[in-house]
Amino acid sequence: MRNGTGAIVVMATLKGGSGKSTAAACLAAHCQLGGLRTAVIDADPQASLLHWQSLGEPPIDLPIIGDTSEAVASRARALAHEIELVIIDTAGFRNRTMIEALSVADLAVIPIKASPLDISAAIETVRLIEEVNATEERRSRPMAYRLLLTQVTVGSAVARHVRNELAQSGYALFDAELANRVVYAEASIAGRMPIHLDAGSAAARDGEAFAREVRRALGW
Ligand SMILES: Nc1ncnc2c1ncn2[C@@H]1O[C@H](COP(=O)(O)OP(=O)(O)OP(=O)(O)O)[C@@H](O)[C@H]1O
Numbered sequence: 001m002r003n004g005t006g007a008i009v010v011m012a013t014l015k016g017g018s019g020k021s022t023a024a025a026c027l028a029a030h031c032q033l034g035g036l037r038t039a040v041i042d043a044d045p046q047a048s049l050l051h052w053q054s055l056g057e058p059p060i061d062l063p064i065i066g067d068t069s070e071a072v073a074s075r076a077r078a079l080a081h082e083i084e085l086v087i088i089d090t091a092g093f094r095n096r097t098m099i100e101a102l103s104v105a106d107l108a109v110i111p112i113k114a115s116p117l118d119i120s121a122a123i124e125t126v127r128l129i130e131e132v133n134a135t136e137e138r139r140s141r142p143m144a145y146r147l148l149l150t151q152v153t154v155g156s157a158v159a160r161h162v163r164n165e166l167a168q169s170g171y172a173l174f175d176a177e178l179a180n181r182v183v184y185a186e187a188s189i190a191g192r193m194p195i196h197l198d199a200g201s202a203a204a205r206d207g208e209a210f211a212r213e214v215r216r217a218l219g220w
């Protein structure tokens, strides 16, 4: 908690299908099970996370609020007065709602598929974050960001290559990666995340490492 206020983490990329919603649900599940009071704002018109929650029988006990409007920033701020972690999932393209969400973010997580083709989209997203941080409102309190490699093929050198290229260019990455695992799809159709199915699984360990680094990036 920062001055009695919770943290706001925004999932942002300028590319669809990079793994934002999966990373958002994964982070929410791990942090909630880890004892943090957590809520999610689904700011994507596709409403992927609301849909994911609706598939659960019973639906997972996690507050997920749909808000694709420009009021997402004030809603997130209000929520952060009551709870410890607010996670905002955004659409995979630049729109006003995403900029508003970033304007109140403490940390932006940029999921990037471990493919060289995704590098330019990630770099563009970092530039957008730098633009937000350069505004008068944020200059004295810039948000941090981290790139998160997702859908990584275990045992392939591609992720290492992408990681090295980005790190050498000075971009900040999480050490944690979300490997490409079929259990995400299996868990999703049950409105769950891998940790709910098997807390000792490899996917759950990935999620735990990711959540731990998010907490560290927030100074917790
Ligand atoms: N680590 C992973 N392993 C396997 N499949 C994954 C993983 N992460 C995401 N996926 C799958 O990839 C697809 C896209 O993921 P997701 O919906 O999280 O991306 P997104 O960035 O939110 O997409 P959009 O831009 O459409 O909102 C989904 O079918 C999801 O189940």
Ligand SMILES: [Mg+2]
Residues within 6 Å of the ligand: 020, 021, 022, 044, 048, 089, 090
């Ligand atoms: Mg999504």
